[in-house]
Amino acid sequence: MKRPTIADIARRAGVSKGAVSYALNGQPGVSEATRQRIVAIAQEIGFNPNSAARALSGASARAVGLTLSRPARILSIEPFFMGLISGFEAELAARSYALTLQVVATPEQEIDVYRRWWGERRIDGVIVTDLREDDVRIPVLQQLQLPAVVIGGPGDTGKIAQVWSDDAGAITETVRYLVALGHRRIARVGGLPDLLHTQTRTRAFNDVCTALGLNEAVTMPSDYTGEEGGRATRRLLIGADRPTAIIYDNDVMAVAGLAVAQEMGLAVPGDLSIVAWDDSPLCSLVHPPLTALSRDIAEYGAHAARELLAAIDGKQVNNVEAGTAHLTPRGSTAPPR
Amino acid sequence: MKRPTIADIARRAGVSKGAVSYALNGQPGVSEATRQRIVAIAQEIGFNPNSAARALSGASARAVGLTLSRPARILSIEPFFMGLISGFEAELAARSYALTLQVVATPEQEIDVYRRWWGERRIDGVIVTDLREDDVRIPVLQQLQLPAVVIGGPGDTGKIAQVWSDDAGAITETVRYLVALGHRRIARVGGLPDLLHTQTRTRAFNDVCTALGLNEAVTMPSDYTGEEGGRATRRLLIGADRPTAIIYDNDVMAVAGLAVAQEMGLAVPGDLSIVAWDDSPLCSLVHPPLTALSRDIAEYGAHAARELLAAIDGKQVNNVEAGTAHLTPRGSTAPPR
DNA sequence: GAAATTTACTGAACCGGATAAGTTGTGGAG
DNA sequence: CTCCACAACTTATCCGGTTCAGTAAATTTC
DSSP: OOOOOHHHHHHHHTSOHHHHHHHHTTOSSSOHHHHHHHHHHHHHTTOOOOHHHHHHTTSOOOEEEEEEOSOHHHHTTOHHHHHHHHHHHHHHHHTTOEEEEEEOSSHHHHHHHHHHHHHTTOOSEEEEOSOBTTOTHHHHHHHHTOOEEEESOOOOOTTSEEEEOOHHHHHHHHHHHHHHHTOOOEEEEOSOTTBHHHHHHHHHHHHHHHHTTOSOOEEEOOOSOHHHHHHHHHHHHSSTTOOSEEEESSHHHHHHHHHHHHHTTOOTTTTOEEEEESOOHHHHHSSSOOEEEEOOHHHHHHHHHHHHHHHHTTOOOOOEEOOOOEEEOOTTOOOOO | OOOOOHHHHHHHHTSOHHHHHHHHTTOSSSOHHHHHHHHHHHHHTTOOOOHHHHHHTTSOOOEEEEEEOSOHHHHTTOHHHHHHHHHHHHHHHHTTOEEEEEEOSSHHHHHHHHHHHHHTTOOSEEEEOSOBTTOTHHHHHHHHTOOEEEESOOOOOTTSEEEEOOHHHHHHHHHHHHHHHTOOOEEEEOSOTTBHHHHHHHHHHHHHHHHTTOSOOEEEOOOSOHHHHHHHHHHHHSSTTOOSEEEESSHHHHHHHHHHHHHTTOOTTTTOEEEEESOOHHHHHSSSOOEEEEOOHHHHHHHHHHHHHHHHTTOOOOOEEOOOOEEEOOTTOOOOO
16 A cells, blocks of 8 residues: 655645645645645545655654663563653653664673664664763763763763662661661662662662661672572571661562562561562562652653653753652561561 | 765765665675775774665665553563563564554554554554454554564454464463362463453363363453452452462462462462463562463564564465463462362 | 735755666677 | 677666745735
């Protein structure tokens, strides 16, 4: 089936291609009567402008790119990214931008994808997640002058906009809450250590523990997987002065930690309190339901999408903080026995 | 930064645009020496063909579309879709096709998205999930002559290819296994009732229960969410002759069911055996780990992607079955007390 | 009422590739 | 030595929009 073009509309309306273009784009240069006639014909024959032709004649591709850089076995379970994608989408769809997705294995491959997408003019901008220290992707994005928004910071990204949430504030609140419950030995199972927001959390965790006079702030590095989270938990719990509370950097590890505690015969929250970072249905599903640091991930994604669209439109964008996660107490936290 | 075009390469190589196009696409019409010179220049200046220009001159858009039609709160936790996406991607990336994603709320909106994508020539084909009975999307796809592959069947989709897995065989195997363990009262918490694969499962479940002489095959309809799965479980367990085993149509509901059983003071697997459909890290994370119907979801997605690419290439594709899920016994199933 | 301006268009160039058709130059057959 | 076939290009056109430079008619201005 031949898809209709503006030439078809022009023929039926008895005007030139140019007039049709003006009419459909709300440009001046056609009378209101003609415009309505053209729009009606376009509607009737189900016209959609060929995105390739549009992109070729200088306009934008009306698409943005996102790479997912974690291995499939983590992605498949990590609710965070799906929430983020939903949030982007809501914002992008409203301005009829498409979202192009690619799964990558390494930062180098990710850079290649950006290079290719930009070179092909397939996208107008990208959303970058998991900012690292001295991130190799940043200079490439700057060199390409590819509009971008970075999620996870704050860090040094030059003129590239950032969207982040106040992780330091959230972890401080959490530790204070646990201390108020009576906990003195609080440990943490962290995310990937080279991610900037993991470092932010670790630093804030150490600071607040010192400030409150707690002995030592142990952070077990991990990788967001359930297996690693479980292993880290086991290592924390076999010591003589085991912690009475553990904060996990994501929900998956927290659920795994809960399973390990139960397997070792520890009561939750009686013997061990558990806090998950990033609330998700997962946290309410398990028994006991997990106390979690909630934030609106979809809104976080929507925020990033808005910033990116602004950057694409050439507006100068600044680093924005998109709200602090707040503690949602559930059944997994209580005073230690 | 101006992105290089074939005209730039042509100038530097001292040949015409046409020669560059032939050289880069492996077409005959240039000598091997010239071809290598051109390829070297393209490499050096980091040339990527403008996808819009390419798509405009008759070639394909080198992109396929996927809509996600469940509400965000389910998508965010359902590991199935992420696994599927990973699988597509592996296959698409290998042939440098892009994946365009859109979250939709209703089948009607989904149809609109297909119409727009196809009209805009943004994509070459789509992957359709969650086939229903008399699915409204199928006639639209046929009318548009939009290459497509349907996941979840088998059903009547005319010439549109389908990829499905043998759900009937899997559920039969599961029921036989539970009966072999000594269970006589087996219930099921199903997925959305209007999905075709849910109906296939329900029918097979009823059939095998009848064949094995079990009293009644109760299927509680649900919607894949943890909340609904938990509610359905509670309803099943409050009866006098409560089931000793429950099969869940996805992992999220199974985890929720486990929590409900524990909350009601029932031992798993002592008082209640649990089987989850679709294995995921989630199933191994909880305590006890859940017996699950495992299948390689990523491979399932890769299979669908291959079929779609074949359909785009104009090859006649047939309905293919992509393997049966097999039972992975873990700690959540045992003989009833 | 003639000149100046505005309105409502048309025609053509352009974006960056793909490709059909035309143009050389070379080597081999006859 | 000529003719032909073929390789190795060049030239020109096309894809479907956007946009700029024209143009004729209508309207305003003094």
